[in-house]
Amino acid sequence: GQNIDQPTEMTATEGAIVQINCTYQTSGFNGLFWYQQHAGEAPTFLSYNVLDGLEEKGRFSSFLSRSKGYSYLLLKELQMKDSASYLCAVEGTVTALIFGKGTTLSVSS
Amino acid sequence: EAGVAQSPRYKIIEKRQSVAFWCNPISGHATLYWYQQILGQGPKLLIQFQNNGVVDDSQLPKDRFSAERLKGVDSTLKIQPAKLEDSAVYLCASSPRQGAGTEAFFGQGTRLTVV
Numbered sequence: 693g694q695n696i697d698q699p700t701e702m703t704a705t706e707g708a709i710v711q712i713n714c715t716y717q718t719s720g721f722n723g724l725f726w727y728q729q730h731a732g733e734a735p736t737f738l739s740y741n742v743l744d745g746l747e748e749k750g751r752f753s754s755f756l757s758r759s760k761g762y763s764y765l766l767l768k769e770l771q772m773k774d775s776a777s778y779l780c781a782v783e784g785t786v787t788a789l790i791f792g793k794g795t796t797l798s799v800s801s
Numbered sequence: 802e803a804g805v806a807q808s809p810r811y812k813i814i815e816k817r818q819s820v821a822f823w824c825n826p827i828s829g830h831a832t833l834y835w836y837q838q839i840l841g842q843g844p845k846l847l848i849q850f851q852n853n854g855v856v857d858d859s860q861l862p863k864d865r866f867s868a869e870r871l872k873g874v875d876s877t878l879k880i881q882p883a884k885l886e887d888s889a890v891y892l893c894a895s896s897p898r899q900g901a902g903t904e905a906f907f908g909q910g911t912r913l914t915v916v
Contacts, residue, residue, distance in 0.1 A: 696843075722901040734805075734892065734907035735844065742902060779843050788834055788857060789905060791843030 694718050696792035698780050703798045704770050712765045712778050712795045720785030726754050726765045727779040729794065735779055738765070767797075775799045803827065805908035807893050813914045819881035822911045826874070826895030832856075833870055834905060835878050836892040844892055850876065851899050883915045 695717045704710040716724070723742035727735035741747055741756035741763060753766040765778055777794040784790060806825040814820050826833050831852050836844035847866065849856040852873035861868065865884070870876040880887055890912050894905040 725904075734909045736907070737904045740902050740904070781843075783901065786857075788846050788849045789844075790846065791836075793841070793843045 694782070694784075694787075694790050696780055696782060696790060698778075698792040698795045700793070701796045701798070703800065706770055706772060706799060706801050708770050709766065709768050710770060710797065712767075712780075712797070714763045714765070714780035714792060716761050716763070716780070716782050716792075718782050718784055718790065720787070721758065722783040722785055724754075724756055724763050725781040725783065725789060726752075726763075727781060727791075729777045729779060731776070738778075770799050772799050772801065805893055805895055805906055807891075807908035807911055809911055810909065811912050811914075813916060814883055816885055816915050817882040819879065820883055820913065821880075822878045822891050822893075822913075824876045824878070824893030824908060826876070826893070827906055830895035830897050830906075831873070832896045832899045832903070832905075833876050834894040834896075835868055835876070836894065836907075838890045838892055838910070840889070847878070849899075856899065880913075883913075885915050888913060888915045 726738040729735040739754040746755045751768045756763045779794045780792040781789040833850045835847040838844045848858040850870040868878045890910040892910045894907045896903045896905045
């Protein structure tokens with residue numbers, strides 16, 4: 693079976709750092725994606741991890757531990773525009789992307 | 802480069818009516834997906850095409866939903882008859898190929914309200 697868990701909501705203030713966790717149990721695993729989705733808009737690609745470790749891309753970093761079935765997305769120097777839903781998605785060996793329910797992040801000034 | 806185009810953007814229908822959504826993927830993208838996103842949840846895969854063949858439709862409610870991708874380009878998703886629980890955003894996505902690490906590009910979706 694497939695199960696992907698993320699916190700439903702998180703809040704943070706401008707300039708802070710926030711970590712959004714994702715745990716997964718899937719029947720097959722190729723890699724893990726993070727997508728950002730602003731309200732009423734399409735999801736957009738943030739990062740992809742296939743090997744264990746940290747991938748850094750500007751203010752955003754993503755970490756993967758395949759043995760623990762665990763990933764996190766780290767957002768630094770938060771800005772108001774980072775208020776959005778963050779979707780963790782697992783790419784299976786025979787399936788397309790399976791998404792978690794998403795984490796709604798609210799950034800306040 | 803033009804993105805994934807979907808129409809209509811919004812649709813309101815009564816239960817038991819039928820509805821169709823259209824998707825034009827990014828030019829040259831072989832893989833096309835339809836996702837259903839209910840408010841407050843993540844996208845749920847309905848069907849995946851590779852060119853004009855179906856790769857995965859295991860979560861498509863085939864008694865009421867159908868999809869086709871003629872000539873391996875545009876795709877339509879149909880619901881007949883619609884139920885209240887079909888109210889959701891229907892997202893189309895495409896990717897250049899099927900394979901590990903291939904990013905999917907999403908359209909803006911069609912918001913369906915069934916009353």
